[in-house]
Amino acid sequence: xxxxxxxxxxxxxxxxxxxxxxxxxxxxxxxxxxxxxxxxxxxxxxxxxxxxxxxxxxxxxxxxxxxxxxxxxxxxxxxxxxxxxxxxxxxxxxxxxxxxxxxxxxxxxxxxxxxxxxxxxxxxxxxxxxxxxxxxxxxxxxxxxxxxxxxxxxxxxxxxxxxxxxxxxxxxxxxxxxxxxxxxxxxxxxxxxxxxxxxxxxxxxxxxxxxxxxxxxxxxxxxxxxxxxxxxxxxxxxxxxxxxxxxxxxxxxxxxxxxxxxxxxxxxxxxxxxxxxxxxxxxxxxxxxxxxxxxxxxxxxxxxxxxxxxxxxxxxxxxxxxxxxxxxxxxxxxxxxxxxxxxxxxxxxxxxxxxxxxxxxxxxxxxxxxxxxxxxxxxxxxxxxxxxxxxxxxxxxxxxxxxxxxxxxxxxxxxxxxxxxxxxxxxxxxxxxxxxxxxxxxxxxxxx
Numbered sequence: 001x002x003x004x005x006x007x008x009x010x011x012x013x014x015x016x017x018x019x020x021x022x023x024x025x026x027x028x029x030x031x032x033x034x035x036x037x038x039x040x041x042x043x044x045x046x047x048x049x050x051x052x053x054x055x056x057x058x059x060x061x062x063x064x065x066x067x068x069x070x071x072x073x074x075x076x077x078x079x080x081x082x083x084x085x086x087x088x089x090x091x092x093x094x095x096x097x098x099x100x101x102x103x104x105x106x107x108x109x110x111x112x113x114x115x116x117x118x119x120x121x122x123x124x125x126x127x128x129x130x131x132x133x134x135x136x137x138x139x140x141x142x143x144x145x146x147x148x149x150x151x152x153x154x155x156x157x158x159x160x161x162x163x164x165x166x167x168x169x170x171x172x173x174x175x176x177x178x179x180x181x182x183x184x185x186x187x188x189x190x191x192x193x194x195x196x197x198x199x200x201x202x203x204x205x206x207x208x209x210x211x212x213x214x215x216x217x218x219x220x221x222x223x224x225x226x227x228x229x230x231x232x233x234x235x236x237x238x239x240x241x242x243x244x245x246x247x248x249x250x251x252x253x254x255x256x257x258x259x260x261x262x263x264x265x266x267x268x269x270x271x272x273x274x275x276x277x278x279x280x281x282x283x284x285x286x287x288x289x290x291x292x293x294x295x296x297x298x299x300x301x302x303x304x305x306x307x308x309x310x311x312x313x314x315x316x317x318x319x320x321x322x323x324x325x326x327x328x329x330x331x332x333x334x335x336x337x338x339x340x341x342x343x344x345x346x347x348x349x350x351x352x353x354x355x356x357x358x359x360x361x362x363x364x365x366x367x368x369x370x371x372x373x374x375x376x377x378x379x380x381x382x383x384x385x386x387x388x389x390x391x392x393x394x395x396x397x398x399x400x401x402x403x404x405x406x407x408x409x410x411x412x413x414x415x416x417x418x419x420x421x422x423x424x425x426x427x428x429x430x431x432x433x434x435x436x437x438x439x440x441x442x443x444x445x446x447x448x
Contacts, residue, residue, distance in 0.1 A: 056135075056142030064140050068129060071382045076148060080271070080385050081121055084144045093141070100137055102128045104375065123274050124384055127377040131406035251358065257390035258352040262332070263325045264389070268312060271384035277376040284365040284376070292351055295333050302326055306337045316387070354391050355380075361397075362446050372435075373410045378403075404440035408432040 065073075065084075072080035087096070091113065098106055099114060103126040106114035118124075132140075201207075221227055269275045278284055283291035308322040330337055334346040357363055368374045377383065381392025393399055409432070411421055417438070424433055439445065 056138035056140070058139070058142040058146055061139035061141070061143030064132070064136055065143050068132070069140065071385065072126070075144060080124060080382065081126060082117070085148060086145065088141050088145050093138075096141065097134055097137055099126075100128075100132060101130050104128065122272075124271070125375060125377070127382065128375055130408060131403075252394050252396060253354075253356075253391050254394040255390055255392075256354060257388050258354060259388070260352055261349050262328045263317070263321070265317075265322075266383045266386045266389055268308075268322075272312070277383065278369070281376075284369045286366050286370070288364045288366065290365050295329065295349065298329055299333055299335065302329055303335070306330075314387070354389060355395065357395060360447055362448060371410070371414065371416075372407075374407075400446070401436075401441060404435040407435050409435055409438050 069084065073082070073084045075085040076083055091099070095113065099117075103114065103118075107118050269280075270277060280293040280297055281290040282293075283289060306323075306326055308319055308326070310319055312322060313319040329335075332347055332349050334343040335341075336343050368379075369376070379393055379395075381390075383389065383392075409417060409421065411417060411432075420438070421433055424437055425431065428437055430437070434440070
């Protein structure tokens with residue numbers, strides 16, 4: 001035994017014990033950290049109590065806020081619209097319900113608070129959300145009524161952003177690194193122990209039993225007909241699911257944002273300058289298609305506006321960039337800004353189409369814009385905030401059907417629907433009919 005013995009056995013045992021103690025101590029240390037977090041968690045319900053008392057679910061309200069409001073509103077800073085934290089303290093809930101469902105109608109009715117809010121926010125029309133129920137609005141208000149979280153004060157116990165720290169100031173990253181080092185030491189020690197045991201076995205003439213030959217797992221799997229059958233069925237179903245999901249996304253171009261030959265900023269025109277959508281897209285009021293505005297419409301203003309103001313520039317686009325786009329417009333229509341006359345040398349602008357419905361789907365802009373009174377933002381999103389126009393909605397059949405099921409038919413000043421509305425409202429036992437109840441789900445309405 002002395003011949004092949006481990007002369008470093010004592011030192012290795014000491015190292016092994018040290019590693020074990022380090023592992024135990026670090027594990028206990030890391031497990032002792034959570035109690036402060038538990039205290040914080042226990043205090044959370046007290047913070048959320050005001051929201052719960054408001055009659056809404058703040059968690060659900062946050063999801064609704066992010067999907068419907070966050071594009072134009074922030075909680076604590078003015079965006080396209082005003083900051084919404086504490087909005088319940090500024091308006092009655094009944095007023096908020098009416099405003100969210102149809103702000104344009106309130107402004108037209110002359111409501112003082114609505115007109116004031118409209119003027120204070122650059123006369124920007126808020127998107128109507130008739131699909132949101134009063135309960136949904138209560139949830140959003142509960143979220144906006146939550147107190148503003150206070151920033152952590154600096155000090156010895158404060159951890160840098162993005163790191164978690166315990167009471168002694170040691171970060172979790174340091175603990176994990178120490179544990180990884182200990183684990184590596186254990187692996188190395190086990191390797192040494194194996195070598196020592198192998199030498200001892202050879203010195204005593206002990207031979208390790210040879211492993212019996214086993215069948216490779218892939219051969220065993222291939223010989224099991226039941227497993228092969230189940231796996232084949234699973235793969236076929238999974239492939240069918242993936243192929244179906246892929247095919248259903250063909251033609252769905254949500255968030256499609258192509259670069260146009262002339263950079264046109266909806267943020268500047270519809271947002272900062274408050275130009276009505278239907279001024280440029282006038283065909284939307286009387287025609288099936290909204291139409292691409294003629295460059296003559298652009299020249300109604302830009303004949304006298306050859307450059308933008310310094311405040312128009314953004315970090316992404318400079319004043320020189322915007323001025324160059326106006327020059328592209330002049331080149332296309334053949335306008336000489338120096339001589340203030342048309343040269344007669346024109347060339348067409350090859351705009352890139354963004355919204356494109358399939359040929360078998362019929363959609364009439366005038367029916368929705370003029371008859372139904374739907375705001376452009378309902379389908380095209382908050383275009384007044386877009387630097388580059390993109391496709392806001394998926395424009396799928398399911399998306400259209402959902403809108404028809406949730407949108408009430410506009411009856412005020414629309415005698416065309418009066419008789420049929422009276423008959424169908426009695427049939428369905430409702431005061432307001434949705435587009436679906438008026439026949440908006442009939443196949444022939446969109447496919448003929």
